[in-house]
Structure formats: C-alpha cells, structure tokens
Amino acid sequence: MPRPQTPGGVERSRLRSLAAAFTSLTAMIATSLVAGPASADSAAGPCALARTGAHHSEGVDSWNAAYSRPQGRLDAVMVFLSFPDSAPDATPDELAADYFPDTSGFFRRASYGRFELRAHPVRTWVKMPRASGAYGIERDWDPGLRTKYLSDAVKAADSRVDFSRYDIVYLIADPDAPGVDSDATKVVNFARPLLADGSALRRIVTVFEQHPPDRNVLAHETGHVFDLPDLYKRPQDGKGDWDTHVGDWDLMGSQFGLAPEPFGWHKWKLGWLDRHQVGCVRRGGTSLHSLTPLTAPAAAPGADDGERLLVVRTGEAAALALEVRENRGNDSGTCTRGVLVYRVRSGAASGGGPMEVLDGHPRTSACRESSVYPPLADAPLGVGERMTDRASGVAVEVLGTDSSGRWTVKVTRP
Structure with missing residues (x-):
C-alpha cells in the first residue's frame, strides 16, 4: 500500500517517458475508459447481475481490476494549482479543509468502517506555466486544451510529488483564478495509462470548485474512481431537471442530495x-x-x-x-x-x-x-x-x- 511523502515533498526524478506518455492523452475521453480485466466474485450469488461492457456497469458478479476497490486503506494526494494571472486568496490548507476530513468520514460511515480514505495535501501552491484562461476550462472541455492542462499540471507537480506513492490523484485549481469554471469538475480517464514516477495513472480527479465547494462534490467524483456511474439524467439541451431518475437518493445522483448514502x-x-x-x-x-x-x-x-x-x-x-x-x-x-x-x-x-x-x-x-x-x-x-x-x-x-x-x-x- 502506498505511503505518503514527507510533507512539502522532496525532489523527484522527472516523469519517465514523458513525451510518449502525453502523446496518449490525445486519445483520452473524460467519460469513458477501455474496459479492464474482470476479477470474478464467485460469492456474488444468483441475484447478482453480470458486469457488462457499459461504462461503469452496475454488474456485481465481478470487479473491473482497472479501478481501485475501496476496501482497507487508500491514499490520495492533493495538488493545489495556481496560475500566473491570479494570486490565490485561500491557502492549500484552507482548501484541503473544504474536503477533508468530511470526505473520509462520508466513506467511513458508508462502508461501515471497511474503507479508509487518507488525504495527503501538498501544502504549497504548484504554479502552472500558463494563465488560467489559456486552458479553456469548462464542462464539455476541448480535449486538446484539457491535455495541455493535465500535461502542465503533472510536470509542474513532479518535483514535489512521487505519484507512485498514491492510489488517487486530486488536482485542485485555485478557485479564484478567472479562467476556472466550477462546472468542469470531473474525473478524467485515460484510454492508455499515463506513466508518472514509474506508476500508471489511469485517471485523475480534476477539481475546479469554488471556496467553499458544493457539498459532497469530492465524494461524488471519488465514487467514479471506484467505478460508480452517474445516476442523474442529463437533459439533451442541458436544460430541465437532472434529478428525475433517483432524486436525493445516492450521491452519484446528486452531490446536493438529502440522502446521499450509496444505494x-x-x-x-x-x-x-x-x-x-x-x-x-x-x-x-x-x-x-x-x-x-x-x-x-x-x-x-x-x-x-x-x-x-x-x-x-x-x-x-x-x-x-x-x-x-x-x-x-x-x-x-x-x-x-x-x-x-x-x-x-x-x-x-x-x-x-x-x-x-x-x-x-x-x-x-x-x-x-x-x-x-x-x-x-x-x-x-x-x-x-x-x-x-x-x-x-x-x-x-x-x-x-x-x-x-x-x-x-x-x-x-x-
């Protein structure tokens, strides 16, 4: 199990095969992932539905080994990104407190104590090389600009973070930067894993929330890291009610729900x-x-x-x-x-x-x-x-x- 680095980080070797790794980002899709190998669960029972090829299938007869399974302890690194066109108003510690220990507590309660999520914030700002507006950050993000953002972020953080030590990566942008759009928060999946510090990064959680953020937003996005699907109904034109499928029940339907306990x-x-x-x-x-x-x-x-x-x-x-x-x-x-x-x-x-x-x-x-x-x-x-x-x-x-x-x-x- 990965263990945290010394607070503040130490100098690390540059990303291995960086150019080749980021070439694979052009094939990256934010809401799909090449299916990983299944790990059969013979104890699932006769009422278990089979996992299908659908993205984040609700099948429970096997586990998609491409995802971390939230049992025991998982370690997450929090990298805070600033931009040259804006001086942050909040500190990394203040932003970390927006999400933890609340997110860990949510999963501890939901799992009956079977799962512990440990956050390890990098306690200084990591400066991006481009202005926040240069990345075109928005909900339906241009893949090329998104690739640039992720490439710059991982390269900028590499001297302070040994990515091989962590199961989950959170990239948290300065919420007050002018080009940051809170609607762009999501998990970005890689069609081919990105190699960083000898570790295969299959997905990264990109966070653009305001301070303070939406309630349970990080727990919702972390649910995707564990192969849980979105349960809301996205209207075709982006207008209308998103919550007609499950309402308040289960945070994968709405992070604002009154009853966010996972189904x-x-x-x-x-x-x-x-x-x-x-x-x-x-x-x-x-x-x-x-x-x-x-x-x-x-x-x-x-x-x-x-x-x-x-x-x-x-x-x-x-x-x-x-x-x-x-x-x-x-x-x-x-x-x-x-x-x-x-x-x-x-x-x-x-x-x-x-x-x-x-x-x-x-x-x-x-x-x-x-x-x-x-x-x-x-x-x-x-x-x-x-x-x-x-x-x-x-x-x-x-x-x-x-x-x-x-x-x-x-x-x-x-």
Missing part, C-alpha cells in the same frame, strides 16, 4: 455488504423478508447483522432492489423514512439511467425547501403501504417493524 446495490458492488447481507428472490409467489436499515451501524463481530439489501431478479440484466432508508448517518438530512424500491440495469452506461427509484407516493412530494427533486423525496414506502412495479409485476408491501428496528417486507413475484 445498497453500490455497497454490494464495492464490497461493503457481504453475501449474507443481500437477500435474493428468485422464484414466483409470496415471501417475507426482514431488512436492517441501510444506515444502521454495523453489528458487533459475530452478531447477526441481518439483510440490508433485497434483490428481485427481473431479467438477464435487470433487477429490482429494496432497502430501508432512515434519517441518520449520511442520510441525516432527509425528512422521510421507509422501504425504498429501485430498478437496476447493468447494461445501461453512466448517465444513461442505470438506476431508477420507484415513487411510493406518486401524487405527493416532500422536503420542498431542500430536496433536489421533491417528487421523489417521499419515495420510500411506510408501514402498511404497497406498490407494484409495472415493468415486472413485482409487488412490495411493508408489514411493520420490530423491536430491533428491522422492517418486515412482503414480496409477491408473478
């Missing part, structure tokens, strides 16, 4: 839920299930933690997922609670609707003052409520809760 399906994918915590409905008929709330603390070692995710396989690449969401932990901001039901499609690419929350209360809304999409803020079913998924015919009814806090759900499958 149980994502926890399964990342290895934060074990097979015994995932229930599976394979046959037709009616069955009863007891669900532990997703944000409940992990049970003591050796104790029965119960199932936190229930999966109903509805097709070769489709499933219905059920989980209990309550207003605690990462979801402490939500105003509703209950059994959340959503569809999963492993063949849908990032941004193409791989998940869709089913609205348990289609005629009402909730959390109007703070929700990113109030019509789905009250999507969970309460005790005594029922819904039927029209696409699959699967019916879900919430029967009650017990003294341990678990919810009893009845599932009827045609």
